[in-house]
Amino acid sequence: MEIFEAIRRDHEKQRLLMKILVETSGDTESRRDFYAELKQALIDHAIAEERYFYSPLMKSDQTIEQSRHAIAEHHEIDELLEKLDETEMTSPAWLATMKKLKHLVEHHLAEEEQEFFQQAGKVLSASQKDNLADKYQGEMEKAH
Ligand SMILES: [Fe+2]
Numbered sequence: 001m002e003i004f005e006a007i008r009r010d011h012e013k014q015r016l017l018m019k020i021l022v023e024t025s026g027d028t029e030s031r032r033d034f035y036a037e038l039k040q041a042l043i044d045h046a047i048a049e050e051r052y053f054y055s056p057l058m059k060s061d062q063t064i065e066q067s068r069h070a071i072a073e074h075h076e077i078d079e080l081l082e083k084l085d086e087t088e089m090t091s092p093a094w095l096a097t098m099k100k101l102k103h104l105v106e107h108h109l110a111e112e113e114q115e116f117f118q119q120a121g122k123v124l125s126a127s128q129k130d131n132l133a134d135k136y137q138g139e140m141e142k143a144h
C-alpha cells in the first residue's frame with residue numbers, strides 16, 4: 001500500500017465521525033464517546049502524518065510550502081479541539097464550534113487529497129511511498 005491510501009483511509013474515518021457528531025445534541029454518553037474518538041483520531045493522525053509524510057516532503061523545494069501550510073492547519077485544528085474541550089456540551093456554542101471544526105477539517109483533507117497528494121506523488125519514490133505507509137500505519141497502531 002502507498003502512503004496516500006493509508007492516509008485516505010483515516011481521513012474517511014474522520015469524515016464519518018464528524019458527520020455523526022454534528023447530528024448529536026446535549027451532553028450525552030454517545031456524544032462524549034464520538035467526540036473522544038474523533039479527537040484521538042485527529043491528534044494521532046496529525047502526529048503520524050507530520051512524521052511520515054510532511055517531514056520527508058519538507059526536504060523538497062517543490063513541497064516545502066504546502067507542507068508548512070498543512071502543518072499550520074493542524075495547529076488550527078488543535079485550537080478548535082481545545083475550544084471544544086473548554087465548552088459545555090449543553091451550550092449551543094459546542095455544536096457551533098463542532099461545525100467550524102468539521103468545515104476546517106474537510107477543507108484540510110480535500111486540500112491534502114486533491115492538491116497535495118499529486119505533488120507529493122512526483123517528489124517521493126515508489127519505495128518511499130510504500131515505506132512511509134508502513135511507518136505511518138505502525139505509528140497509528142502504536143497510538144491505540
Ligand atoms: Fe493533515
Ligand SMILES: [Fe+2]
Nearest residue numbers: 007049109112
Ligand atoms: Fe491528513
